[in-house]
Amino acid sequence: MTAPLKTHWYYILMSLAGGDRHGLAIARDVKQFSAGRVTLWPATLYGSLEDLADAGWIAELADRDLPDESDRKKFYTLTRAGRATLDAETRRLADLVKLARSLSRRQT
């Protein structure tokens, strides 16, 4: 079984699974699908992006031609390895939840 992924990494990977985004958009995404419970603070956000890029799970997109005005923004995309990690973590969590459910059912 793989080691658990840091929660905010998992959130970032989930956000990028829905398409390429820049940092601010990722933060908004995460806030939205955690219903406001998770705030990615700037240093955590960009620190994590750096770490994820170092790990090879995401990649920075240089000079991507977008209709957006913000050409100084760096865009990030999920790599193949990143998607694999995300899927593995989702499976791990799903297994965990399944196990917990079955145990609690047996007890009641």
Added chain:
Amino acid sequence: MTDADARRWYRRLLHLGPRRLRDRHADAMCDAFLDVRRDARADGRLAVAGVWMHATTDLLRAHWRARPSRHSRSRTAIMIGSDIRLAFRTLRHQPFATGLLVLMLTLGIAANVVVFSLVSELFIKPFPFPDSTRLVYINEKAPRWNLDETGINYPDFAQWRKAARAFEGMGLWGSASFNLSDDRGAERVEGGTITFDYFTVLGVKPLLGRTFTEAEDQPKAPDVAIVSESMWRDRFGAATDVVGKTIRLNGVPFQIVGVMPKIAEFPSRAAVWLPLKEDPATTNQSYSYSGVGRLKPGVSIDSAEQDLLLAHAPVFDTRDKERVVSPFLRPLRANFVRDFRLMASALSAAVALLLIVACANVAAVMLARAIARRREMGIRLAIGANRARLMRQLLVENAMLAALGAAAGLVLGRWALHLLVDSVADAQILPSWATFNFDWRIAAFAVGVAAATALLFGWAPALHAVRGNLRGAMNDASSGSTISPRGRKTLTTLVAAEFMIAAVLFVGGGLLVRAFINVRHIDPGYRADHALMFSIALPRASYGDDAKRLAFWQSLTERLRTTPGVEAAGVVSCPPLSCHWGNFYRIEGRPPLKPGESNPVVLGRVADHGYFAAMGIRLEAGRFFDQRDGADKTPPVVIVNETFARTFWPDQNNVVGKRIAFNGPDSPWITVIGVAHDVKHYGLERPMRPGLYFPIGLMTERAGTMAVVVRTTGEPDAFTPTARGIVTQLDPTLPLYRINTAERRLAASMQTRATYSWMLGVFAGLALLLALGGAYGVTSYLVTQRTREIGIRMALGARANDIMRAVAGGSFAAIGVGVVSGLGAAVLTGGLLGDLLFGVSPRDPMILSIAALTLFAAAVSANWIPARRAARMNPVATLKT
């Protein structure tokens, strides 16, 4: 705050985070932050503040995450180890500079530890009683009698206790001492008589047994006593069944009902307490007790005093229609540290200045040292040293210096504090409740300040060297060319400031030492040499009869006088520097005092005919007592002092034969037979009061406790066993107490002044020493720096004198300005020392000129040696390097 402002502030905050993030994502991070902030603004100010806080911790935590991995951390450890070794080597190669810096830090820290430990114990730490801020000292004053504290009159107190509303409780204490005799021999013990609720008011619970009950505090109640923890341990071996046992005081058995813990030994070292047993109905009681009160929560001292005055009003209406005596309050602690307040602030100011000098000194030497090392830094950078590594190296070096200085300072400070407290312990100057422990908070403060200075000033120039461009640094420092005028100016300014502060301290110390010398030269009014003094108290149980008491004193003095080695012997009720018995008198032929007219209180003493010779008191007019004075059926006589004569007969030359009487309609006239020289009864620095002496035969009822004075031909201490033997022959149950020589008693009365004068003198000396070291260190470094310049000057024909002027001139002028402004500041602030100066003017020309001369001499010598070394350099050698 607008978005633009927030962005600017956050951008500054980014410096808390890791550099890599800042470099790569600064703008994006600002955007992300503003986005969060915008969301939070909807939730109000608090939420926005929370955002800032979160953002800050977020950045700091990112920093932590970005720390090197475990592997490289161990590499760091190795590198720091080598840094320490290198720093150690560097410091050892410069023993002079190292020693100088460590010494400065040591002295500054040690002085601060000592003084602030004293101040903290006396003024800052809470009194050892629960809720001590609500405790007040109560006494009465009589401005018209010239008395700040009359002592409390029991009926007054009873009235307050009934009527005052602002107090949770109030109690009285009076000091007393007892002859304690048991199978282990006779001993004199200090004690107190207290109202039953005294300990309840203080909030002290007994260790064993109980405190007194209200019934025990009534006249004719059974004899009960409470003993102190120390007596319980010493006399009763800490036996748990001590309650219920009896103790013989003044020959009377008392049943012990309780044992009080050590903090109850207040305000003096009481060993046993008895109930006061006063009756408010008794008329004409003396003013002799002190009071303590516990205010109700939330009541201020002022309003409590108003309340007390209100409660006192019936006394004005009945007993004291002239409204002479009125009660007052003071915080309890303030009452017992009054004497120390001025002294403590003077000493605190002095050590704070000393610490500033020490820090300025460290700064100056560190700066000079760092400037001198710019070349080393340049070379190390040039051959590829890592800047961060270099900074760390300097940090380690300075931290080691600071640590050495701090450790030595703490050790020295602790030692000096113990030495100081022990040296004054015998004189019982410091209050007994104060325990002068080494205070770690103060130590931490002093060390922190000194270390911060060392690190800051050791680092700043290094930062400059490391940060600046390499070529500049190399060129600048390459072959030992002269440092920039700006750098030199900073250094000389620091040294000048040091001399300025040193001048202030030097003058302050000098003034106090001068004041001390003046006090010591005051004529006490008696001969303190070759006089042994001790006290004997005759218990009422066995000496209740006047004649019996008189006979005892007569036979004792007779035996003493006929003992070989004794020149004179006598007894007195109140020897100099001890008790007070005050009364008011009428002068014959003078109309009775109008209401409101001031009538100074007169100090009364009872003496026998041998006392004056034994104490060495001179006669100014008339005669001393002889054996017949005071005997039955002789006319009553009195001897007055010079102040009495001057106060009551200001226009008369001869007062012998005049008559006085105690206040009161039918008291008999007493004839003045002599005028005695003024004796400084209350201390050398205290003002004189009118005083008089009654012959012992006239006042036998006051002759229960007397001080015996023996003038010896030899060493007075050596006579003690003989004196003890003579007393034991007369009555083996009588203990001798307060055995001391008059000389030591006099010295002890000056001990407080001696201590702080001496301390301030030492601080002044230290400041001078520090300034000297600083000036010397800085000039030496500057000379080393200017080697090449000096070489060129010499090659161009400058003579030794020119060189010396060039080297020393600048800093000497700066020091001159420092000293002069320091002297000016000292003259201006000297007045703050107030009473401590004992009349010495803050402009005392002798002290000022000594200070000026000493400081200038120090400045000259600090500059002279390095300047001479510069002038003697071989120009060829200096240019070749």
